[in-house]
Amino acid sequence: MRKNLISIGLLSCLLWSCTSSTSAPDDAATSTTTSSTASTAQTSGTSASAGGGAGGSNAGGSGSTSAGGGETNEGGGGGTDSATSGGTGGAGTGGADTGTGGMPDEGPKNLAEKYASLFPIGAAVDSQSYMTHAALLKTHFNSITAENEMKFESLQRNENSFTYDAADRIVSFAVTNKMKVRGHALVWHSQNPAWLFSNGSGGTVSRQTLLTRMKNHISNVVRHFRGKVYAWDVVNEAMMEDGSYRTGNLADGQKSRWHEILGESYIAEAFKAAHEADPDAKLFYNDFYNYIPAKQQGIYNMLKGLLDQGVPVHGVGLQAHLNIEPSAVTTNQAYHQNVANMEEAIKLYSSLGLDVQVTELDISLYIPGVTYNQSTFYTTATFTDALKAKQAARYREFFELFRKYKSVITGVTFWGIADDNTWLSEFSSGRKDFPLLFDLNHNPKPAYDAVVRF
Numbered sequence: 001m002r003k004n005l006i007s008i009g010l011l012s013c014l015l016w017s018c019t020s021s022t023s024a025p026d027d028a029a030t031s032t033t034t035s036s037t038a039s040t041a042q043t044s045g046t047s048a049s050a051g052g053g054a055g056g057s058n059a060g061g062s063g064s065t066s067a068g069g070g071e072t073n074e075g076g077g078g079g080t081d082s083a084t085s086g087g088t089g090g091a092g093t094g095g096a097d098t099g100t101g102g103m104p105d106e107g108p109k110n111l112a113e114k115y116a117s118l119f120p121i122g123a124a125v126d127s128q129s130y131m132t133h134a135a136l137l138k139t140h141f142n143s144i145t146a147e148n149e150m151k152f153e154s155l156q157r158n159e160n161s162f163t164y165d166a167a168d169r170i171v172s173f174a175v176t177n178k179m180k181v182r183g184h185a186l187v188w189h190s191q192n193p194a195w196l197f198s199n200g201s202g203g204t205v206s207r208q209t210l211l212t213r214m215k216n217h218i219s220n221v222v223r224h225f226r227g228k229v230y231a232w233d234v235v236n237e238a239m240m241e242d243g244s245y246r247t248g249n250l251a252d253g254q255k256s257r258w259h260e261i262l263g264e265s266y267i268a269e270a271f272k273a274a275h276e277a278d279p280d281a282k283l284f285y286n287d288f289y290n291y292i293p294a295k296q297q298g299i300y301n302m303l304k305g306l307l308d309q310g311v312p313v314h315g316v317g318l319q320a321h322l323n324i325e326p327s328a329v330t331t332n333q334a335y336h337q338n339v340a341n342m343e344e345a346i347k348l349y350s351s352l353g354l355d356v357q358v359t360e361l362d363i364s365l366y367i368p369g370v371t372y373n374q375s376t377f378y379t380t381a382t383f384t385d386a387l388k389a390k391q392a393a394r395y396r397e398f399f400e401l402f403r404k405y406k407s408v409i410t411g412v413t414f415w416g417i418a419d420d421n422t423w424l425s426e427f428s429s430g431r432k433d434f435p436l437l438f439d440l441n442h443n444p445k446p447a448y449d450a451v452v453r454f
């Protein structure tokens, strides 16, 4: 349930409009989240369109989905859609060549191999999916990111008590299968334990203590995974859509307490601490909406400033939570969501000599700015062949871009493996999404074909 609430907050921004920071949409269950939740939700209120969206008026009401697959509640209509409940059983189906659903029999069978000379292909996994989706992972991916298991609240829930078990299991799966591991994420405004920003007696932690806590966390975590995690998202989502810093002057769940208490210097301090703990690790700044011109410029300016000061930053992560088409609403962030704008971001960042990685790729069926409700939430029945083809075309155009920049792109990671386990469907409202290359039964979709045929 906690994951569901968190995601609702994130999605209220990703899927609707986030161009102005006013209040959360009426329906957003974000208001019920704790301060350690929602990250990207700089929600705006244009969301008349948000009504009935993911947060939905029924958020928290209906049966929640489970992160480990096996989701059964299809949209608002309720009822189990047995045809779609791939659940954990799909793990045995393995490789791409078992495909049904309109996939041609011929063609490349292995994603990572197809891209071997270009860049590694990764997937975000959780503490279940690296097992339930092991066959797909082993066949198609050669890099892994822990979806939640390396975040602050997962690794240091209580002060100075580090819990590495879940993350270690994921890392050891990767090592056994000769996969790279990206670490995600050391410093973020979201998914932090309550003690972190507290002085223990009801007040806010002092500047000096928070800096010490941050460095201590980074030092312990980066040393623990040294030699196994080759790249870290050191700072995540520190910038806003207008190119300014994410500050403390935002709603809970969206504001950065790091910035509020430490000022922008926390960013440089975090990178220095990570570099000290593992001089060999590639250190990334990671963020979303890089296609918005003002935001990409803000990120560029920040990174240039850091590099000019000699701060060890090595790359930029483009989250790339995309949608099947750009928003038609000019004030919506996703109005700017096109290949040309993404290309500008890649050019800009790489002009600083930085690596670029696509770190959290998925393509949602929902169009930001459009109103959805229980009757228009997608189901396996309404995810038609035409829509599959449209999603495939969108994947194709972005991968053409990634291949064009193979000299600076050093990794492309999907935020999930198959449609039966995606954060975009983590809603108690039952809103399903189908954003990845593999379907509910772990078979390749037309999107897979679009990505491997070139």
Ligand code: XIL
Binding pocket: 002, 003, 004, 006, 007, 010, 039, 040, 147, 148, 185, 236, 319, 360, 423, 426
């Ligand atoms: C998401 C996870 O996928 C969810 O399971 C969790 O509930 C919230 O966080 N940007 C990020 C990721 O950097 O860490 C987020 O992951 C998605 C948005």
